[in-house]
Amino acid sequence: EVQLLESGGGLVQPGGSLRLSCAASGFTFSTYPMSWVRQAPGKGLEWVSAISASAYSTYYADSVKGRFTISRDNSKNTLYLQLNGLRDEDTAIYYCARSPPSGGYFEYWGQGTLVTVSS
């Protein structure tokens, strides 16, 4: 069974940093592209960042480019998102999601971790 378990969310002041983790199990992690998708309270879904299976390629939404960094450790079956320079508008539930090998869609999702940016 595919499982994705996010952690690392919490309350942080504007300008602060957090590192989110997503522990994967039930599949060969190193062969699947992964993404982060977020959802602000009461709002829709926003794709944030993606990384290829080998970590060779990374992609970012303009809203987070230069502030967030996606990475993965295939030996630990874990996906990361480093959040720096946090703003009020980054407050959201952050989901990690697995894409099929061809990429593009989000076929499995974690339950999410809440990031709250507030002074």
Add this chain to the structure above:
Amino acid sequence: EIVLTQSPATLSLSPGEGATLSCRASQSVSSYLAWYQQRPGQAPRLLIYDASNRATGIPARFSGSGSGTDFTLTISSLEPEDFAVYYCQQRSNWPRTFGQGTKVEIK
């Protein structure tokens, strides 16, 4: 960036009725469009990928159609668990983008 516009924003229907949800892209996405369902308090679930392919375990009452810029998600007969928010998403270009969602509510 490709903008996806979903309509209507809200659909009020009764169990057993059919539902038709629309997603329009600001430029062609070929058939690279997916649909997701999100129930309250839950993560989204992939329903349809590449416009018309049901994801694993998705009931046959869900179907997708369309190509280019106009897409439709059809639910043939609403079950109680189908009342939720539905999002479309394109994988044609970076950045990946979602529509703003259509809420299917009980009438």
